[in-house]
Amino acid sequence: MRYLPHSDADRQAMLAAIGVGSIDDLFADIPKDLRVHGLDLPRAAGEMSVERTLGRLSARNVAASSVPFFVGAGAYKHHVPATVDHLIQRSEFLTSYTPYQPEITQGTLQVLFEFQTQIAHLTGMEVANASMYDGSTATVEAVLMAHRLTKRKKAVLSGGLHPQYRAVVESLSPMAGDTVEALPADPDATEDILASIDAETSCVVVQSPSVYGHLIDLAPIAAKAHEVGALLIAVFTEVVSLGLIEPPGAQGADIVVGEGQSIGNALSFGGPYVGLFATRQKFVRQMPGRLCGETVDAEGRRGFVLTLSTREQHIRRDKATSNICTNSGLCALAFTIHMTLLGQTGLARLARINHANAVKLAESLSALPGVTLLNDSFFNEFTIRLPGNAADIVERLVAKGVLAGVPASRLEPGKAELADLLIVASTEVNSDDDRAAFVAALSEVLA
Template identity: 65%
Template structure:
């Protein structure tokens, strides 16, 4: 939305100071197609209650995930978030807290971040975790840059099963880097990424479970990378999977990046989300973001401080490991509260319940004529091939009140081989009746 000074004199003065010929010159960098010159249809000069009524009418056109069967995943998952989480994060001392520059008045925030780091390190099986990043996709790009600094090599190999959005973010970070090698995606499996590792490879990036839901052999990938002096970056979009899968750190991963949205954070129309990053102790000084540590004060009492802050907000730009200037602190708090409520046993039960519902979904889909389940392994997400284009099928199922997943063609629009592929997720909120309703509707539409 444009801000315009009230009078012509004020406009002229402002334009003169910044050296712009006219108001339109301020927006010359914005593509013409992105400029909104039409009326947005909002009521003009209306009382507050009429504006509220208008906005409620607009909101009523949305369909929430809880309004019916919901199988959407592909990097963002619908899980139950206890009411306690929302209640606690809205306390004023949390909701208004910012970067804890002064530890003497920020002990609560610092302790929370310290506990959060401890949880993430334990989940991933790594030595140390930072105090969170923006989200999983930017965290992946930061891990790639970190690997290049550590190895002083340039080549990065992205597995074909890496989420397309994550792949695009890495490409944007590296821009026109000729040493970025992106393997082609395969719904049946990622192919052999190990054949692409050489002496110039800084890191290989493997997602598990991958975009199509397949589980990857992290140990084999780690051994192959290390044999060539490269690092292994493991990406996890569904952090709940760590409740049943062996921690990637125990399997040889060097850097682990995850999207933490599944714990404590609702879908929220796409954000804000939460980037998790953990690594080995020897790599700590090249880890982006910031790190909270435990110490003692002048009286010998336990206290918390920012131990490392290697970002340009704290140090010279040329020495910074990242230009990320925030850490999604409120989302990290929600994650930490939810994890504390679950506990280790509760987190494991949650993961097992997710997998159990996904098994029911896979078995039911296998019995639908015109549907082929492609996964031999999965956690709570899987891919099917349908007898009709998935994007059109999804729209027809949505008209029947079923949000049946994500057509791969939506994320890979230039790849004709994925037109009939559909990625579906099941969580603890997926009921047996949801699965039955989906399969009945699928059978009817495919008939």
């Protein structure tokens, strides 16, 4: 038992200590129809045989780069320059993924300082941290921060917030005794979120562009929130949009959070990604995570340190701002390198290309009989209503070599009113031929 050293007696002792009768009992919460009951694999095989077997299994997947790809809904396919991967694999960066002994990793700290500066500029805020795990955990940390600042417990979540982000907030909030008022799904952008803001509200969480692609005017929401002493948390999942639309900070947001995967980080089967977090200077002492600061040493030389580290490792647990004990250092580095290569002008140009590509596709798709565009305004993602079940239509389009988007029902299972909605994204990687292939395939499927 070279790799499994525990004996039967060891396992029984551990199970007894946990309080369960068998290992299978540990998986009782997973529905039986979702469990894997063994894999059809040999007990042992040579390396070349294993490589061939895994290669055959991998070939059964439809890779994002192998067909026209229009999937988004929180994770986006963008071009990442080869320079990014080359630089992040340098040993100086790769081996100091996160600064546990910070002052001896000056290069990493300097990069994170630059990263924070970029995020502050992008979001229109005054201070940003050195990254979070991803956009969803950044969102719930923002809600918890708002509760600390306002001394209130109620969070209002827009119906345009990504359902998976909402689920993370709803999962963690009860542990702190907090209340969550999640508004119904809002694919038509008709919700009246102002009516839900009252004197008990701690924060209002609004995503723009929303999960359905709608651009939301944050200014009136911020005004109403501030009128009753609440905070506005602005969320985004597509960071490239900040190269074209007005920054959330300029619209009155108090905390801005989101996902930075689109810059420097590939899809990677769902991670690792990089959460972004920015706020006002006056709130900095309640900001979770790591914060890099610039200073000088005893000889007057420029240097970088971690500062205001009010995490559970450093101070009394009940006084910590969060238990975030690391950051997505390597992903943040990739973000910083890509953003530096783009520059302000390059990011704006990239954003315009994304928007133009999405407009072309939306116009072509909505011209098909039975297809309706739900968005009056959008960035590079929009929602269409199809004359049939969107999930079924997507499967038929896969058979024609097109990954058409994300059915809304996949994000919101069990909601029949969303069954005919498809969320579609078009970025700079989509060519005219890709868009034509999508339109032609959908036209055939709907015929």
